[in-house]
Every structure is written in C-alpha cells, then in structure tokens.
Amino acid sequence: xxxxxxxxxxxxxxxxxxxxxxxxxxxxxxxxxxxxxxxxxxxxxxxxxxxxxxxxxxxxxxxxxxxxxxxxxxxxxxxxxxxxxxxxxxxxxxxxxxxxxxxxxxxxxxxxxxxxxxxxxxxxxxxxxxxxxxxxxxxxxxxxxxxxxxxxxxxxxxxxxxxxxxxxxxxxxxxxxxxxxxxxxxxxxxxxxxxxxxxxxxxxxxxxxxxxxxxxxxxxxxxxxxxxxxxxxxxxxxxxxxxxxxxxxx
Amino acid sequence: xxxxxxxxxxxxxxxxxxxxxxxxxxxxxxxxxxxxxxxxxxxxxxxxxxxxxxxxxxxxxxxxxxxxxxxxxxxxxxxxxxxxxxxxxxxxxxxxxxxxxxxxxxxxxxxxxxxxxxxxxxxxxxxxxxxxxxxxxxxxxxxxxxxxxxxxxxxxxxxxxxxxxxxxxxxxxxxxxxxxxxxxxxxxxxxxxxxxxxxxxxxxxxxxxxxxxxxxxxxxxxxxxxxxxxxxxxxxxxxxx
Numbered sequence: 001x002x003x004x005x006x007x008x009x010x011x012x013x014x015x016x017x018x019x020x021x022x023x024x025x026x027x028x029x030x031x032x033x034x035x036x037x038x039x040x041x042x043x044x045x046x047x048x049x050x051x052x053x054x055x056x057x058x059x060x061x062x063x064x065x066x067x068x069x070x071x072x073x074x075x076x077x078x079x080x081x082x083x084x085x086x087x088x089x090x091x092x093x094x095x096x097x098x099x100x101x102x103x104x105x106x107x108x109x110x111x112x113x114x115x116x117x118x119x120x121x122x123x124x125x126x127x128x129x130x131x132x133x134x135x136x137x138x139x140x141x142x143x144x145x146x147x148x149x150x151x152x153x154x155x156x157x158x159x160x161x162x163x164x165x166x167x168x169x170x171x172x173x174x175x176x177x178x179x180x181x182x183x184x185x186x187x188x189x190x191x192x193x194x195x196x197x198x199x200x201x202x203x204x205x206x207x208x209x210x211x212x213x214x215x216x217x218x219x220x221x222x223x224x225x226x227x228x229x230x231x232x233x234x235x236x237x238x239x240x241x242x243x244x245x246x247x248x249x250x
Numbered sequence: 251x252x253x254x255x256x257x258x259x260x261x262x263x264x265x266x267x268x269x270x271x272x273x274x275x276x277x278x279x280x281x282x283x284x285x286x287x288x289x290x291x292x293x294x295x296x297x298x299x300x301x302x303x304x305x306x307x308x309x310x311x312x313x314x315x316x317x318x319x320x321x322x323x324x325x326x327x328x329x330x331x332x333x334x335x336x337x338x339x340x341x342x343x344x345x346x347x348x349x350x351x352x353x354x355x356x357x358x359x360x361x362x363x364x365x366x367x368x369x370x371x372x373x374x375x376x377x378x379x380x381x382x383x384x385x386x387x388x389x390x391x392x393x394x395x396x397x398x399x400x401x402x403x404x405x406x407x408x409x410x411x412x413x414x415x416x417x418x419x420x421x422x423x424x425x426x427x428x429x430x431x432x433x434x435x436x437x438x439x440x441x442x443x444x445x446x447x448x449x450x451x452x453x454x455x456x457x458x459x460x461x462x463x464x465x466x467x468x469x470x471x472x473x474x475x476x477x478x479x480x481x482x483x484x485x486x487x488x489x490x491x
C-alpha cells in the first residue's frame with residue numbers, strides 16, 4: 001500500500017542527525033516505506049519563515065518524492081507573506097501551515113485573517129495544528145469563515161480527538177490528519193463519523209517516526225479500503241496530484 | 251523459540267483510552283503481532299483498589315500462561331509494613347508497577363520510599379510510569395541508595411537525555427520503550443547505555459502494539475541487540491525463562 005506522509009518536518013529533532021537534510025529524509029522514508037512526503041521547515045517555524053521555506057524549496061527541488069508545505073508564522077507576518085509570494089505559486093508547494101508560538105497554541109480567525117486573506121487566491125489547503133479542544137475550536141471557526149479553503153487539522157485534536165471529529169462533522173471543508181495521540185480508536189471513530197475520504201495520514205516525524213505512525217493506522221479497526229484512502233488516495237486528491245507519478249508507476 | 255516479551259501492558263476498564271482492554275483483545279493482539287509473552291496488570295488495581303486489582307491480575311495470569319503477573323500498590327493507601335512485598339512474593343508476582351501521575355502522588359513521597367525498601371529487600375523489581383521531563387530525576391532522588399532494580403516507563407524523546415544521565419549513575423536502572431516514538435530515539439538510547447538496559451514495552455492495548463513494535467524493528471539494531479531488547483532483558487529482570 002503506497003504511503004503519502006502529509007506531515008514531516010525538516011529539522012527540529014531532539015535526536016541528533018535526524019531529518020536534517022534531504023539525504024536523511026530520503027533514508028528515513030525508504031526505511032519506513034513512505035513514498036511521498038509533505039515537508040515543513042522547522043527553521044521557518046522557530047527562526048525565520050522566508051529563510052526556512054527557501055530551505056524546503058531547495059530540498060523538494062532535489063527530491064521528486066518530496067513536496068513543500070510553506071510555514072507561515074503569525075508573529076512574522078511580513079516574512080511569511082514574503083515567502084508566500086515567492087514560493088506559493090510553485091507547483092511543488094502544496095499547502096500553507098499557519099503556526100503560532102507553539103504547536104499547542106490555539107489559532108483563531110482574528111489571529112489568522114491577514115495571512116489567510118493574502119493566501120486565499122492560491123486555492124491550496126491550509127494546515128493548522130489542532131492538538132487540544134481549544135485549537136480545534138479555532139480551526140473550526142476558520143474553516144467556517146473560509147468555506148472555499150480546505151482546512152487540515154494537524155494532530156486531529158490530540159487527546160481531544162472526539163472534538164476534532166465533531167468539528168469535521170460540522171464543517172465539510174475540514175480534513176483530519178492522523179498524528180497527535182497514538183490511539184487506534186480515533187481512526188475507527190473518524191471513519192465512522194465523517195467517512196474515510198476526509199482523513200489523511202501524517203506522521204509528524206521526526207517527533208513521531210513514520211513507522212510508529214504507520215503502525216497505528218495498520219492496527220486500527222478500519223477496512224483495507226479505508227486504510228488505502230488514508231495512506232494515499234485522500235492526499236493525492238487533496239493536493240490535486242492526480243497527474244503526478246504514483247509509486248506503482250515508477 | 252520466540253523469547254519476545256512486552257513488559258508494559260494493561261487490561262480492564264480504562265475510560266481514558268477509549269478502547270476495550272479485555273484479556274481476549276490483549277491475547278488477539280499478541281497473536282497478531284507474534285508476541286510470546288506479556289507482563290500485565292488489571293487497571294482496577296491502578297484506578298480503584300490495588301488489592302482487588304492484584305487479585306484479578308493473578309486470576310487472569312493463572313488462566314493464560316503467556317501472561318506474566320505484575321502487581322501494583324497505591325502508596326496513598328499504604329500504611330507501612332512488609333505485608334505487600336511479602337504477599338507479592340508469595341503469590342508469584344514478578345514485578346510491581348507504580349502510577350504516580352494517574353493516582354496523584356509525587357515522586358518524592360515517603361510511603362513510596364518505604365515501599366521501595368521493602369520490595370528491594372526481597373529483590374522484587376519495580377516499574378515506575380513517568381510524567382514528563384524532571385520526573386525521573388525526582389524519582390531517583392526518592393530512591394536514593396535503596397538497592398532496587400528499577401524500570402523507567404513512558405520515557406519520551408524529551409526525557410532521553412535525562413534517562414541517560416541517570417542510568418550512567420545508577421547501574422540498576424532500565425528503560426521501557428513505549429514512549430520512544432521519535433525517529434532515532436531507541437537507537438540513541440541503546441548506543442548511550444547499552445542494549446541490555448532497554449526493555450520492549452508497548453502500553454497495549456491502550457496504545458497500538460504495532461506502533462511500539464515498529465519503533466524497535468525500525469531502530470536499526472543488530473540481531474543480537476534486537477533479541478535482548480525484545481525480550482531477553484525483560485526475562486532476565488523478571489527471572490523467567
């Protein structure tokens with residue numbers, strides 16, 4: 001079963017040498033059986049959006065299996081919008097991740113309006129961390145205010161995954177990304193409530209290694225068809241990659 | 251013969267985990283993933299009453315030979331004496347597990363320290379479940395010079411450096427792997443302290459057994475180290491073949 005990892009970071013690992021370069025990313029992906037990955041820049045999140053996203057551009061340009069997710073920081077609006085203007089129209093940048101000071105900090109519509117108004121013309125998905133109930137509420141507010149944008153909840157609510165599933169049920173432009181809490185029960189509940197077509201696989205590597213994240217999906221009590229959609233089909237549709245080569249075709 | 255042993259499993263009611271934690275489910279998971287034995291205990295002993303829970307654990311483990319019994323005690327409800335340690339040894343429990351965060355008691359806690367002394371006197375190993383950076387350091391402050399074999403459970407990637415620092419000071423200290431989900435964390439730990447002090451644990455069925463296994467099998471360990479981590483170390487610690 002091919003795997004598209006929608007949530008993989010370049011840099012930011014506590015363990016030395018992990019996810020620091022295109023070589024280590026490729027090696028980790030191959031060992032884990034990941035065929036494609038959407039790469040986020042840790043440098044963009046914690047240091048400088050423009051420089052960090054340019055690093056990701058350099059990485060995705062060198063590896064056909066990698067795509068970029070542009071990281072915008074709410075406290076660095078000028079640099080973030082600059083990065084957006086420079087990179088977002090490129091085919092290999094597939095989405096915008098809107099980040100606050102920490103992954104746990106809720107992002108509200110008021111906080112994100114400026115950045116989202118600058119971004120909406122690209123018509124690509126946005127990614128928001130949703131690792132607790134407050135963050136889920138913020139993401140839901142944004143999803144309802146921007147119905148033309150597809151909103152991916154990174155971490156699908158963390159331990160508050162029931163809130164994330166309820167939010168996705170309330171707004172059909174929300175998709176849930178599988179990282180966050182390592183609990184099999186959340187995937188079965190999500191598939192039952194919103195269907196398998198609105199859940200995408202993400203590992204949050206190197207924070208959680210891809211094999212560990214894959215193991216959770218494989219252990220979940222959902223059909224093989226649902227797993228295939230989560231691992232691959234939904235990401236291809238979300239990012240409009242139907243024309244891109246598949247792992248089977250290579 | 252497969253010597254794999256998962257040192258960290260639970261069964262019974264656990265509302266926080268949203269899963270059915272029946273003994274049957276645990277056995278089904280073991281079969282699916284090829285785990286030969288599991289060290290387990292009833293959640294009733296952790297959440298409600300350690301005496302009732304320990305009785306349930308022993309009953310389940312007598313029925314299913316592949317399950318290795320772990321006892322538990324809530325130090326808040328321990329009023330001194332050697333009774334629990336004596337009873338555990340008599341009943342055949344192989345290890346005692348402690349849950350400070352779930353039960354709301356601090357790592358530096360006098361009744362806990364007394365309990366540890368009584369368990370150390372009978373050479374019964376213990377597993378203590380941690381709760382974030384700093385908790386292992388507080389735990390070892392509590393242990394002091396008590397000569398007990400101690401397993402740190404739920405160590406995550408933020409606590410690897412803390413575990414390594416403590417393990418270099420305390421030769422009787424081990425780490426269980428269920429929290430080590432970060433890329434490269436298991437290999438880093440094995441390189442720093444040696445494979446003989448790392449024990450496979452999953453937290454199943456509350457957490458996915460497949461994930462826990464993947465973190466070990468994809469760690470890039472040698473066959474020899476893999477065998478040790480997957481069960482030989484735990485069997486030596488628990489004194490089982």
